[in-house]
Amino acid sequence: GAGVSQSPSNKVTEKGKDVELRCDPISGHTALYWYRQSLGQGLEFLIYFQGNSAPDKSGLPSDRFSAERTGGSVSTLTIQRTQQEDSAVYLCASSLGGGGTQYFGPGTRLLVL
Amino acid sequence: DQQVKQNSPSLSVQEGRISILNCDYTNSMFDYFLWYKKYPAEGPTFLISISSIKDKNEDGRFTVFLNKSAKHLSLHIVPSQPGDSAVYFCAANSGYALNFGKGTSLLVTP
Numbered sequence: 001g002a003g004v005s006q007s008p009s010n011k012v013t014e015k016g017k018d019v020e021l022r023c024d025p026i027s028g029h030t031a032l033y034w035y036r037q038s039l040g041q042g043l044e045f046l047i048y049f050q051g052n053s054a055p056d057k058s059g060l061p062s063d064r065f066s067a068e069r070t071g072g073s074v075s076t077l078t079i080q081r082t083q084q085e086d087s088a089v090y091l092c093a094s095s096l097g098g099g100g101t102q103y104f105g106p107g108t109r110l111l112v113l
Numbered sequence: 114d115q116q117v118k119q120n121s122p123s124l125s126v127q128e129g130r131i132s133i134l135n136c137d138y139t140n141s142m143f144d145y146f147l148w149y150k151k152y153p154a155e156g157p158t159f160l161i162s163i164s165s166i167k168d169k170n171e172d173g174r175f176t177v178f179l180n181k182s183a184k185h186l187s188l189h190i191v192p193s194q195p196g197d198s199a200v201y202f203c204a205a206n207s208g209y210a211l212n213f214g215k216g217t218s219l220l221v222t223p
Contacts, residue, residue, distance in 0.1 A: 043157070048209055106156045
């Protein structure tokens with residue numbers, strides 16, 4: 001596709017449930033990033049994938065968060081046992097290479113009740 | 114610890130005038146700076162960037178100025194248009210992960 005796509009666009013879940021968020025990066029982009037934006041805050045880095053290298057998970061807020069990237073393309077961010085403080089917009093971005101200009105998807109708005 | 118700060122949460126400018134959005138950073142290792150524009154319910158859209166080896170970059174109505182000694186950058190939009198109304202995020206990196214400010218909401222009034 002022409003840009004980064006994310007699904008679902010909105011997700012409402014109950015506290016304690018698991019959720020999966022999906023990201024399709026721009027074709028040919030080797031680097032993929034996940035960020036989240038809580039209400040009134042800037043974007044917070046979560047995780048970075050570059051090619052076949054081990055991901056940088058330094059931004060993940062707890063071990064309930066995990067992400068994988070299959071075949072160097074699509075990525076899934078999983079949040080287990082969701083908490084109300086996980087409510088945020090989760091944004092995915094991709095770039096041609098690590099450190100290149102990042103292009104963002106529309107985000108997934110997660111609401112944990 | 115917020116390494117990129119946008120101290121003005123909002124700005125209102127008349128159409129045709131200049132909009133100046135400011136950003137300060139604390140990490141002297143940052144070597145690449147970007148501005149993103151965000152409309153409601155959409156992801157941030159890349160606007161303009163500047164490398165630390167430059168002090169100015171211009172693209173049409175948008176100019177970014179970098180003052181490394183002051184650890185300050187600014188985005189100038191001239192002339193401002195109603196369609197420029199959005200939230201503007203300043204971002205910086207020294208590797209790959211971007212550090213974002215909290216954004217400035219710009220309103221351009223007719």
